[in-house]
Amino acid sequence: QSALTQPASVSGSPGQSITMSCTGTNSDVGSYNLVSWYQQHPGKAPKVMIYEGTKRPSGVSNRFSGSKSGNTASLTISGLQAEDEADYYCCSYATSGTWVFGGGTKLTVL
Amino acid sequence: EVQLVESGGGLVQPGGSLRLSCAASGFSFSNYWMHWVRQAPGKGLVWVSRINSDGSNAIYADFVKGRFTISRDNAKNTLYLQLNSLRAEDTAVYYCANTLSYYFDYWGQGALVTVSS
Numbered sequence: 746q747s748a749l750t751q752p753a754s755v756s757g758s759p760g761q762s763i764t765m766s767c768t769g770t771n772s773d774v775g776s777y778n779l780v781s782w783y784q785q786h787p788g789k790a791p792k793v794m795i796y797e798g799t800k801r802p803s804g805v806s807n808r809f810s811g812s813k814s815g816n817t818a819s820l821t822i823s824g825l826q827a828e829d830e831a832d833y834y835c836c837s838y839a840t841s842g843t844w845v846f847g848g849g850t851k852l853t854v855l
Numbered sequence: 856e857v858q859l860v861e862s863g864g865g866l867v868q869p870g871g872s873l874r875l876s877c878a879a880s881g882f883s884f885s886n887y888w889m890h891w892v893r894q895a896p897g898k899g900l901v902w903v904s905r906i907n908s909d910g911s912n913a914i915y916a917d918f919v920k921g922r923f924t925i926s927r928d929n930a931k932n933t934l935y936l937q938l939n940s941l942r943a944e945d946t947a948v949y950y951c952a953n954t955l956s957y958y959f960d961y962w963g964q965g966a967l968v969t970v971s972s
Binding site for chain 2: 790
């Protein structure tokens with residue numbers, strides 16, 4: 746199972762919006778609406794930000810939103826804040842019955 | 856409050872074995888699927904294994920190739936990962952995570968496994 750493809754880095758200024766992509770295949774992202782997104786600050790455990798493509802867990806800011814088109818999922822963060830600076834990972838359930846992560850995107854808030 | 860606490864990590868020689876534990880509290884452990892996810896130093900997250908709620912079914916990433924075994928003891932609210940035939944490339948922080956669906960809800964703080972001679 747190959748890793749999902751994420752850009753290595755994205756950046757934005759406070760208050761701006763950014764979107765990061767996550768590209769898979771017909772065997773994972775394209776087969777189900779089961780993409781999730783995780784935020785990880787240095788030295789910390791990951792935290793789920795989006796699940797089932799578009800749903801936000803309780804307590805996650807509505808500045809975070811998810812979408813999907815074909816084999817590509819996207820995470821959008823609006824009103825960028827300094828605390829959003831972190832690594833972000835997408836993950837998808839796959840037809841093999843396993844899960845596959847992306848390589849991660851480092852978000853820098855300028 | 857949901858808590859997942861991993862233990863059992865450490866330094867092991869190539870070819871050696873280790874058993875990781877994940878003690879769960881604050882939720883109905885026996886109702887949840889549980890996962891192990893690992894992260895090599897400075898690298899990304901990699902899914903390792905999942906076990907269903909009653910322990911009757913488990914699935915593994917291809918790279919495990921029969922070397923790792925996931926198990927659980929619902930009476931003790933504890934998840935395990937037996938690591939055998941360890942290689943240098945298995946060096947990583949191993950996280951346990953719970954889920955009621957197809958994503959990872961709560962995560963532990965991780966246990967570091969270092970494979971080196």
